[in-house]
Amino acid sequence: MSKKDDNTRPIIIKRKKVVEGGHHGGAWKVAYADFVTAMMAFFLLMWLLNATTDQQRRGLADYFSPTVSLTPVSAGGDGVLTGQSMSGDASMIQLGRGGITQSDANGTAPEDGVLEAIEAAIMGKGGESLLDREDLRHVAVRLTDEGLVIEFFDLPDSPLYDGVEVTPLLERLLASVAGEVRKVPNSVAIDAYIASVPVVERAPQSWEVSSGRGHALRRRLPDVGVSEARVVRVTGHADRRPAATDPMSSRNNRVEIIVLRDTVPLRR
Known part of the structure; x- marks a missing residue:
């Protein structure tokens, strides 16, 4: 073969093609x-x-x-x-600073309007509150399907009860909100709760104490102009359903006055 033929021979370069994907990719x-x-x-x-x-x-x-x-x-x-939000009403209540909880109510508009007006007057949503700043720390108000719940609760070194008898503080709180309760003819219920006691206590009386506190408040209603005949239920819940994470916290010592809706059947 001539040298000229070698120079004109085609050069073939093989490149391996890699295909990605499939089960190998x-x-x-x-x-x-x-x-x-x-x-x-x-x-x-x-x-x-x-x-x-x-x-x-x-x-x-x-x-x-x-x-x-x-x-x-x-x-x-x-x-x-x-964590908690300082500006949230639920946090204010938890920390003992008073507040208005979120409403979970599904009642009629006219009745909601009346109950919300009572709520606003007690807590001072539209101006001055019925309670002074110090007393307001003991109060929380919320509107529920059952009615308007007005809650009074203990603060450290500031109890609402002495045993099962109301203290002057609770009498003052009750007198402050009674005017708004008198504005409506709705029936009233009272629910009382107490904090848990150490298990080493010899004879815990949580049920008797909570019931006794509820009835003690009921007996005070006529003194502030609210007819005792409006009370349809007094319930002592002992240390069930604590409001604070610590079951022995003083925040769990509380009593609720519930202005019941006319459309809600009574709990038995």
């Missing part, structure tokens, strides 16, 4: 990892919703809200689920 692994992460986040969210209270969920939401300033008692407490 890695793109599906990224998609699968994203899916597993999303499912884990979903089930974690479901667990949190089931394992927390409404107040804890509100504190958790406030923690991530840019419109709520963080303070030593607003999130960042003893864990991420124990």
Whole structure:
């Protein structure tokens, strides 16, 4: 073969073509990892919703809200689920500063309007409150399907009862709100609760004490112009349904006057 033929011979270059994808590629692994992460986040969210209270969920939401300033008692407490918003009414009540809780009522508009007017007058939503600033710390008001709940509760070193007898403080609180209660003819119910006592106590009397406190308040109603005949129920709940996380907290010593809706059947 001549030298000329060698120079004109075609040169063939073989390049190996790599095809990504299919079962040999890695793109599906990224998609699968994203899916597993999303499912884990979903089930974690479901667990949190089931394992927390409404107040804890509100504190958790406030923690991530840019419109709520963080303070030593607003999130960042003893864990991420124990935060509270200083500006929230529920937190004010929990901390013993009075407040108005969120309404869960589904009543008629006219009746809601009347009960909300009583609520506003007691708490001073539209101006001056019926109670002075110090006494207002013992009061919380909320509108529910059952009616308007006016709650009085203990603060440390400031009890509402001496045993089962009302203190001058509770008498003053009752007299302050009685005028608004007299404005409507609705029936009234009284629910009393007390804080838990240590298990080492020899003879706990939680049921008797809570019932006795409810009846002691009932007997005071005529003194402030509210007919005792309007009372359709007095219930002692002992230390059930505590208002504070600590069952032995003084915040759990409380009594509720419920201005019942006319459309709500009585609980037996």
